[in-house]
Amino acid sequence: MNWIKEHVKLAVLTIVIIFLVTIIVISSYHPGSVSAAGETVQTAAAAAEEPLTDASSGIRGFFNGLFGFRSLQRENYELRQQVADLSEQLTQAQLDDQKLSQLRELSQSLGYASYDDSYEKVTADVIAVDGSNIFNIFTINAGKNDGISAGSVVVNEDGLVGKVTTVGNNWSKVLGIVDANDSVSFTLLRDPEVVGVLSGDGEGGLSGYLFDEEKSLNSGDVLITSGMSLYPAGITIGKVESVEYDESSKERRIYVEPQVNFRAVKMVTVLVGE
Amino acid sequence: MLDKLKLTLIYAAGFLLQCTVFNAVAVFGVTPGIILVLTVIYSFFFEKPEGLVLSVIFGILQDLFFGQVIGISALIYLVIGLLLKLVRTGVYRDNKILLLFVTAAVTLAYAAAYWLLNNMMLQADINFLYALRKVPVSIIWNYVILLLLLPLARRRRGFTV
Numbered sequence: 001m002n003w004i005k006e007h008v009k010l011a012v013l014t015i016v017i018i019f020l021v022t023i024i025v026i027s028s029y030h031p032g033s034v035s036a037a038g039e040t041v042q043t044a045a046a047a048a049e050e051p052l053t054d055a056s057s058g059i060r061g062f063f064n065g066l067f068g069f070r071s072l073q074r075e076n077y078e079l080r081q082q083v084a085d086l087s088e089q090l091t092q093a094q095l096d097d098q099k100l101s102q103l104r105e106l107s108q109s110l111g112y113a114s115y116d117d118s119y120e121k122v123t124a125d126v127i128a129v130d131g132s133n134i135f136n137i138f139t140i141n142a143g144k145n146d147g148i149s150a151g152s153v154v155v156n157e158d159g160l161v162g163k164v165t166t167v168g169n170n171w172s173k174v175l176g177i178v179d180a181n182d183s184v185s186f187t188l189l190r191d192p193e194v195v196g197v198l199s200g201d202g203e204g205g206l207s208g209y210l211f212d213e214e215k216s217l218n219s220g221d222v223l224i225t226s227g228m229s230l231y232p233a234g235i236t237i238g239k240v241e242s243v244e245y246d247e248s249s250k251e252r253r254i255y256v257e258p259q260v261n262f263r264a265v266k267m268v269t270v271l272v273g274e
Numbered sequence: 275m276l277d278k279l280k281l282t283l284i285y286a287a288g289f290l291l292q293c294t295v296f297n298a299v300a301v302f303g304v305t306p307g308i309i310l311v312l313t314v315i316y317s318f319f320f321e322k323p324e325g326l327v328l329s330v331i332f333g334i335l336q337d338l339f340f341g342q343v344i345g346i347s348a349l350i351y352l353v354i355g356l357l358l359k360l361v362r363t364g365v366y367r368d369n370k371i372l373l374l375f376v377t378a379a380v381t382l383a384y385a386a387a388y389w390l391l392n393n394m395m396l397q398a399d400i401n402f403l404y405a406l407r408k409v410p411v412s413i414i415w416n417y418v419i420l421l422l423l424l425p426l427a428r429r430r431r432g433f434t435v
Contacts, residue, residue, distance in 0.1 A: 009323075016330065016352065023334075024345040049294050070297035128293040132347075132388060132402065133408040137340045139293075142400040144329045165309035165342070181396065217292065263303045 026080060046139060046171040049128045119153075119232065119271035122146045125265055127171070130153055136162070136176030136204075138261035140270070143168045147272040151230065156268045159236030159259035161227060164270065169224070172270070176262045177237070178204055185228035186237055196228055198237065198256060206256040213251060217243060223256060230273065277431060278324055281316070283310045284426075285328045288312055292309075300340060304408045306415035307384065308335060309351065314380055314420060315357035315427045318362050322432055326355040344397045354380055368435035379416045385409050 004011045051247050078128040118160040124142035142148055144167055164178060166173040175185065178200045186208070188194040196206035210217065220239045227233025238258040246253045288308035308354040309332050316325020319329035333348030340348060358376070365372060392398060427433055 013356075017349070018347045020330070020349045020352065024343055024349065024391070024395060027344040049290060128339060129297045129305075130341065131292050131296070131307060131336075133304055133412060134392070134405045135340070135342065136386070137342070139339055175342065179342075179400065200284060200398075202398070202400040263300070 043168050043170060046127060048166070049139070060167060095164055111225070120147065121238070122148060122270045122272050124266065124268055124270060135179045137179070138174055138265065140172050140268060140271060141170065143170045143172045145169050146270075148172050148270050149272075153231050153235075153269050153271045155235055155271065156260060156265055159238065159262070160231060161260050161262070161265060161268055163230065174268065177231075177260075178206060178258055178262070183208070183229060184231055184237060185226045186223040187226040187233075188217065189224050189236075190221065191215075192226075195228075196254065197229075198223070201255065201271065203240065206258060207247075208254050208256070209251050210254070217252075217254065219243065281324055281430070282328060285312060286334050289332050293336075293339065302408070302411050303417065304411040304415060306419045307412065308419060309333065309347075310354070310380060310384055311416050311419045311423060313351045313355050314358060315423060316375060317358040318367055318376065319424075319427060319434060320430075320432045321359075323359075326352065329355055333341065343392060346388060346391045346395070349391070350384055353387075354383060356375070362379075363370070366435065373420060374417055377420055378413045381413045381416050382406070382409055387411070396409065 025228050062181045066208075122142050124140035124146075125238060127136045127141045128139040129135040140154075148167050150163055150164055150167055152167075154161040154163060159213075160177050162176040164172045165175045183197045185195065185197050185208070194210065194217055194270050195212070196208055196210040198206040201207035217240060219240050219242055223240065224236045225231040225233055225235045225237060238256045238260075241255045242254050242255045244255070245251075277371040288311075292305060292308040296308070299305075310330060313329040314324065330348045335344065336347045337344040358431040367373075385406050385408075386402075388404060389400060390415070393400055423430075
C-alpha cells in the first residue's frame with residue numbers, strides 16, 4: 001500500500017495498461033460487441049458526425065469544381081460513352097424481355113425468391129470513415145431502430161460492400177468485404193456452374209479458389225455471390241484480376257478486384273432480415 | 275479547469291474532423307491522424323499528462339467506432355506518448371527538422387504497431403507492406419497538421435521547448 005502511495009503515477013499507468021490489454025483481449029474474442037456505455041458515447045458522437053460529413057460534401061464539391069475542370073471533361077466523355085453503351089444494352093434487354101418473363105414465371109412456380117424480394121432494404125449515409133488507412137471500416141446513420149442487426153449485408157450501386165459488425169440504435173459499423181474474416185461463396189455471372197469461395201487477401205483485394213478445378217475462368221470475368229454463405233445470391237463482387245497456379249496447394253488461386261471503391265462509398269443499402 | 279476543458283474540446287474537434295471533414299480532402303485516400311499529432315504535441319512539448327490521458331480516451335473512442343479490436347489505438351497512443359515524454363528532456367524540441375523526424379518515426383511506429391496488434395488479435399494475415407503503403411503520405415499530412423497546430427499549443431500554459 002505504501003508503495004502505491006509513493007509511486008502514484010506508476011501505479012495509475014500500470015492500471016491503465018492492464019485495463020487496455022484486458023479490453024483488447026476481451027474484444028478480440030467478442031468482436032462487434034459493445035457495452036451500454038460505449039453505445040451511448042457512439043450514439044452521441046454519431047449525432048455530431050452527421051452534420052460534419054454533410055458539410056464536408058460541400059467542401060469536396062467546391063474543390064472539385066475549382067480544380068476538376070479537366071476531369072469533368074473526361075467524365076463527360078465517359079458518360080457519353082456509357083449512354084451509347086446503355087442504349088445498346090436497352091435494345092438487347094428489350095429482346096431479352098420475353099425470355100425474362102418466362103424465367104419469372106418459372107421462379108414463381110418453383111417458389112424461388114431472389115434477395116431483392118426477400119430482404120427489406122434500408123438506405124443509409126456514411127457519416128464517418130476509419131482513418132487508420134489499413135481497414136475499410138465506416139459508420140452509417142442507421143441502426144437497430146431501422147431493423148439492422150450485426151451480420152446484416154451491406155451493398156451499394158456497384159455491388160457487395162461488406163457486413164454490419166456492430167449496431168447501435170441509430171448507427172452501425174460496417175466492415176468492408178476485403179477485411180472480413182469470413183468467406184464469400186461466388187459464382188460466375190456468365191456461367192452459374194462455376195462456383196468457388198473468396199476471402200480478403202490482406203492487400204485490399206480478394207482471393208480464393210474454385211470448387212471444381214476443371215471449370216474455366218478468365219481475367220475480367222465478373223463474379224457474383226452464389227448465396228451459399230452469409231451473403232445472398234446475385235450481388236456483384238468484382239472482376240477476376242488474375243488466375244495463378246499455386247504449387248503448394250496444387251490449385252488455381254483467383255485474385256479478384258472488388259467492384260466497390262471502399263474509400264468512395266457515400267451511401268449504402270443494408271439488406272435487413274429474411 | 276478551463277484549460278483542461280479547452281484541451282478536451284480540441285481533442286473532440288480533432289477526432290470529429292479526422293473521421294468526417296478530412297475524408298473530403300484526403301490525398302491518395304490518406305487522411306491525417308489528428309489524434310496522433312495531438313499526442314505528439316501534448317507529450318513532447320508539455321510535462322503534464324493531460325494530453326496523454328485524452329489521447330488514450332479518444333483512442334478508445336476511435337477503436338469503438340472503427341476498430342475491430344477495442345483498445346489497440348489507445349494502447350499505441352499511450353506507449354508513443356510515454357516514449358516521447360522520456361526523450362523530451364534530452365533534446366531542443368523547437369526544431370523543425372527534429373519535429374519532422376519525430377513525426378515520421380511516430381507515424382511509422384503507429385502503422386506498424388496497429389498492423390502487428392490487429393494481425394495478432396484477429397489472427398488475420400494482412401500484408402505488412404500493404405499496411406504501410408500509405409505511411410509516406412501520412413507522414414507529410416501529419417507534419418503539416420503538426421505545424422498548423424503548434425502555434426495553438428504555444429499559447430497554452432506549460433508549453434516548453
